[in-house]
Amino acid sequence: MSLGRSILLRAAQSRALNEFALKSRVVKRATKAFMPGERPEDALDAGAALARDGRRILFTKLGEAITSLAEADAVRDHYLGFFDQVAARKLDAHVSIKPTQLGLDQSEAKCLEHCLRLAAKAESVGSALWIDMEDSSYVDRTLALYEAVKARHPGTGLALQAYLFRTPKDLERLRPLKPVIRLVKGAYAEPATVAFPRKADTDSAYEAIARTMLDWARTGECTPILGTHDLQLIDRLVAYADGIGLPKGRYEIHMLYGIRAKDQDRYRAQGHGVATLISYGNAWFKWYMRRLAERPANVTFVVKSMFG
Numbered sequence: 441m442s443l444g445r446s447i448l449l450r451a452a453q454s455r456a457l458n459e460f461a462l463k464s465r466v467v468k469r470a471t472k473a474f475m476p477g478e479r480p481e482d483a484l485d486a487g488a489a490l491a492r493d494g495r496r497i498l499f500t501k502l503g504e505a506i507t508s509l510a511e512a513d514a515v516r517d518h519y520l521g522f523f524d525q526v527a528a529r530k531l532d533a534h535v536s537i538k539p540t541q542l543g544l545d546q547s548e549a550k551c552l553e554h555c556l557r558l559a560a561k562a563e564s565v566g567s568a569l570w571i572d573m574e575d576s577s578y579v580d581r582t583l584a585l586y587e588a589v590k591a592r593h594p595g596t597g598l599a600l601q602a603y604l605f606r607t608p609k610d611l612e613r614l615r616p617l618k619p620v621i622r623l624v625k626g627a628y629a630e631p632a633t634v635a636f637p638r639k640a641d642t643d644s645a646y647e648a649i650a651r652t653m654l655d656w657a658r659t660g661e662c663t664p665i666l667g668t669h670d671l672q673l674i675d676r677l678v679a680y681a682d683g684i685g686l687p688k689g690r691y692e693i694h695m696l697y698g699i700r701a702k703d704q705d706r707y708r709a710q711g712h713g714v715a716t717l718i719s720y721g722n723a724w725f726k727w728y729m730r731r732l733a734e735r736p737a738n739v740t741f742v743v744k745s746m747f748g
């Protein structure tokens with residue numbers, strides 16, 4: 441892992457920095473590059489504008505590792521209301537949650553109950569629920585959660601991280617369920633015992649796993665989502681899909697709001713299913729530090745906003 445990335449990911453854990461950032465108008469302004477605003481309405485308005493050109497939207501309320509089950513109940517209630525707003529606006533939009541935001545640390549049973557409720561609500565309004573993957577200590581519990589929710593709500597999706605050594609086996613385990621998988625490179629600081637320390641190895645692993653998913657998509661055994669901004673990688677995988685005769689509609693490309701916006705439009709214009717993940721909420725500090733860590737050059741952008 442590069443020094444810049446590791447410093448930024450470590451800084452993400454700092455409570456003092458978190459408190460400073462949340463109060464700093466300047467830092468807040470800099471986050472605008474990656475999120476339209478803290479309020480759900482900010483996200484919904486931005487989503488509605490993007491959806492006009494045929495893009496699907498994914499929404500997520502920032503926040504992770506809550507400390508009480510009452511907070512998890514509140515997050516569930518928030519999303520139940522949010523699905524109603526998505527339906528009222530007739531948006532083609534899904535919602536992505538983090539299991540620790542819904543009580544995974546406090547009670548796996550409660551977390552499952554919340555996810556089942558949200559997946560059912562999503563289905564009732566023609567939407568779907570996505571489950572994010574957090575750090576490696578959560579993978580076993582998140583897979584079990586996904587298996588239980590997917591069995592009852594087939595449209596539910598899960599993120600898998602290419603940087604983890606275990607991911608090809610996890611994917612194999614999920615295969616009988618015909619999983620809907622958003623493959624990402626992985627955003628957390630992981631030890632070299634569980635994840636590739638070198639980016640080049642993660643990139644190769646991504647390509648190999650994505651090819652497997654595209655192969656399985658031919659027989660309907662997987663719905664692959666390429667969750668990355670790595671354009672060369674996407675282009676190689678699109679060429680691979682074309683080569684095996686997999687039509688564009690059988691897989692999608694998902695990216696984050698504010699990153700590679702023109703390329704998102706371009707892929708859409710080429711006939712690909714493209715979705716943009718929009719975040720909102722005031723618990724943006726850790727999430728924002730992960731975005732900076734993905735591209736330490738973004739730090740320059742923050743510094744410029746401070747002086748400009």
Ligand SMILES: Cc1cc2nc3c(=O)[nH]c(=O)nc-3n(C[C@H](O)[C@H](O)[C@H](O)COP(=O)(O)OP(=O)(O)OC[C@H]3O[C@@H](n4cnc5c(N)ncnc54)[C@H](O)[C@@H]3O)c2cc1C
Binds near residue numbers: 574622668694730
């Ligand atoms: C839809 C979606 C959902 C995700 N869900 C999860 C999840 O559940 N769990 C998880 O661990 N991670 C998740 N991630 C984050 C992911 O793991 C990576 O950290 C992130 O996508 C950056 O890696 P990359 O694939 O874009 O490739 P990289 O090789 O890191 O980047 C490729 C290129 O994209 C551009 N780019 C990438 N990141 C940025 C940035 N922050 N700012 C500006 N340009 C950038 C740069 O030009 C870079 O050269 C998600 C990502 C996406 C797109």
